[in-house]
Amino acid sequence: MARRQCGCFVELTMEMGEPFAAAPGQFVHVRCEVPGLILRRPYSLYDVRKGSASLLIREVGAGSAWLCAVEEGCELDMLGPLGRGFSMSAGGRHALIAGGTGIAAIRFLATRLMELDGDTVVFWGVEGEKECGGLHGALDGEFDLRLATMDGSAGYAGNVIELFRASGTEGFTGIYACGPRGMLAGLAECIGSEGLARLQVCMEERMACGVGACRGCAVPVSSPPGGYLTACKDGPVFTGRELDWRRING
Amino acid sequence: MARRQCGCFVELTMEMGEPFAAAPGQFVHVRCEVPGLILRRPYSLYDVRKGSASLLIREVGAGSAWLCAVEEGCELDMLGPLGRGFSMSAGGRHALIAGGTGIAAIRFLATRLMELDGDTVVFWGVEGEKECGGLHGALDGEFDLRLATMDGSAGYAGNVIELFRASGTEGFTGIYACGPRGMLAGLAECIGSEGLARLQVCMEERMACGVGACRGCAVPVSSPPGGYLTACKDGPVFTGRELDWRRING
Amino acid sequence: MAEDKRVDLGIELSGIRLRNPVLVCSGTYGNGREYAEWLELEALGGLMTKSVTLAPCPGNAPPRLWETPSGMLNSIGLENAGLERFLADELTWLSHLDLPVWVNVAGFSPEEYVEVAGEISRTGLAAALELNISCPNVKRGGIHFSHDAHEAAALVELVKAEIEIPLYVKLTPRCTDIAHTAAMVAAAGADGISMINTFPAMAVDIETASPRLGNVTGGLSGPAIHPIAVRMVWEVARAVDLPIIGMGGIWTWKDAVEMMMVGSDAVAVGTLNFADPAAPLGIVDGIAAFLERKGMDSVTELVDMVRGEDE
């Protein structure tokens, strides 16, 4: 395991003994060796190459703090890749919208869509430029990246949904998003019911088992009405129409 | 805080901003920053000099593991010095008996007794030579140290009470001991009721508050019958006659 | 593997042979299938299924999980696909394994309990039933029965009359005197006790002054509650003469041994499965090594080893 600091994020890169086949949007469920902390922590795959996989981690609590400080060379105890990733098709024009650490799944997705000859624009919302360190510059080299900062320190001043709207939401064959629930709900509202047909979102629910066994990571879905699917196994990626946005808003 | 490894023990030396006046047998109550672990850990003072104090720590669980690995330069959160130490008088001939980490309090005591022109012999029981690394050699330079190892790897082969008995228990004006409860009980039996009058022992009870507030570290005493004193405040050092050895044995 | 060792880890509970005394708790291992690709389910002592209700049950509003110091809250709310799909999709699949299965039954009325229990018994595919009279996450039904030892006993009698397989009753820790409840359900005909379910508990996001769980309260599980579970098993083992499956915060093989020493005949691992789905197997190995070190021939020697003051 190797570590790299990028602004407020830490990139952890693991050597993978075996071939590691994963789709963008899939995640790994990582054990954090903090006494008193009992659940694993889910992290999107950020970069997957032959022989290695990496995660992009932001310190928000005890588990992520442990991950950000874990000694280089240690082996992480991970389950995965888990869940259902984004479904992708060749060509097309794609809007990818990330909030905060949502950039992890979105970056992996952008890489793959470009491999499939897609035309991709990535919208990334963060608090301020400090948060992302040099990361946005580096990623901007990989694909067309448009930054929105809440504090106006770089790129568009405001939230990422506004930026996306300002860029014209039309003309995208696919819309993909990963970020906080509020951002996803805002996006769903912004693109309307017609846009939902082109939307796929990655839901960051709290998880226990990570494999569909505990039903802890329930996401409200439209069918059956009042029902739920699991973020860990049925998701974390759902289509815009699968979800019951009224119950997600609430 | 500086760290030194000695066999199975780690010596932690703290710079003391303020003058630190402490008696042998007194202890400090140290907070270990391990999530999920809530009580402080009591440690005997091992070496107290102008401007510094040190502890001798053996790794037996999560708290001591944290202490043994704490980064050099960190400040430890300690309460102390706490409790009642050994009472000492000038001159005399003294037998000091330590089991395992009991050597911490005993070494500090030996130093002070010698400063008071006492004639001291220290008996130290450990599992084997490996356990104490070079420590017994170093300490043997400071005072007359007789080692007993259970595995016979150095010094007397057997337990420290046998070694003490073999050396003749008579002729000592004072007998001082610190170690596991079983060892102390064995010693009390070995020296009989007459010897108890010359005995002082340091009791390593589990503690919560460390200052006499919670009554958690109760030690059975002979007066009042059926009563208890606290190891942390009334002790940890008690005279042989104060204790109710029947209830300590049981 | 433990089976190769000299010590005998096999036990018998109500006539059911288990290859070792380590089961997995209801609701923490799905119905086994979710883990089948990760490990060999047949190495477990037994499996207790997620609660089954008559009709499909959507479960509670999310969020359903919250982590607490050395513990977690859940408010799943009995989400399950209902009896029919359970029989078709899950029990049939499970029955092909060489693995004793306790089917956990829940309901919103005595009639529902009786119907579900009866159906499952009649399939002949379950080794035993576990009656969940104590789910803290359901407003109607569940919680009600366990609140009153008499009602719990009445339910046990009704269910017993409809089934042919052993009936284990799962007790809630939310009670004044768990030994009394255990004695009542024993008198009503229960074949065994499983204990404990989670503790009703709660957490709040102070930034928004709103509960962390959509359902407001949830059940606390994990190491935090282990010392309470141990005390409760100890009390029940002294009060009734039924087999006990002990659970609650078991995190290492030592916790499992402790649970057996205070009187449980087998143990079940719950929350720990989320941290490590293979942990139950490690616990089996740990128990085996302990028995060998102590020179014991059978795991049953551990049961009830601790003696109290008055014994």
Place this chain on the structure above:
Amino acid sequence: MAEDKRVDLGIELSGIRLRNPVLVCSGTYGNGREYAEWLELEALGGLMTKSVTLAPCPGNAPPRLWETPSGMLNSIGLENAGLERFLADELTWLSHLDLPVWVNVAGFSPEEYVEVAGEISRTGLAAALELNISCPNVKRGGIHFSHDAHEAAALVELVKAEIEIPLYVKLTPRCTDIAHTAAMVAAAGADGISMINTFPAMAVDIETASPRLGNVTGGLSGPAIHPIAVRMVWEVARAVDLPIIGMGGIWTWKDAVEMMMVGSDAVAVGTLNFADPAAPLGIVDGIAAFLERKGMDSVTELVDMVRGEDE
């Protein structure tokens, strides 16, 4: 210090003015003196003394402490020097401080409770009484009353008749329906509720198959039980109209705010004092900073902020 801040941390409980809502729990701060050399006791909101009994009480056989995941067990067993010495040595000393004192009273019979409570009330030196009807570490007396809400209520009536100062009743979590018990003691005339006491629990040394505590069982406290305490305060606050002093595993100012948001008017810090005797003062500062950040004028605005589904 918190007092200098704009926000008002002062509260009134049963007519007693507290400079802030953070007290220290019975049995975890001695009678204050042990800590007087380390910090300024008068910065506390209030102090709840260690339980006092009529006669001196030697307490339970050691060991009396054991640490558990995010918690600890204790079986002190009401060790105290008895009423006479408490009055002479402790209460007199405490009464010279500008600090509201809740004297915690325990007993082995109703008569004892009444006698101790009456004597303390008559000294005029205590702000209030806290009735410990729920000590899990005493075989006779204590536990008995709290097991039965009716007996608890009867005791409250007897004690109330003998005293002139407010009576707070300390509830045990070992019960099926704590709101019911609270309602009963409220109806019997209690002036306030303090909750919760420790949970009866147990741990075993598997190497020797013997209990970790001399008394076999002890009380579990600390962060492990906090989510249960929060749920219980929430339930009681919805059931009775008395002031509540909430306690149980409070470890940070956030836990204190949470406890107030679910309905406790003040909080008490217990086990945390062993880790850091000055922690209650840090919690006061944390609450003050939170109020400022949220633009609240008084700490009483926090109380009962959380709304449930049905409210």
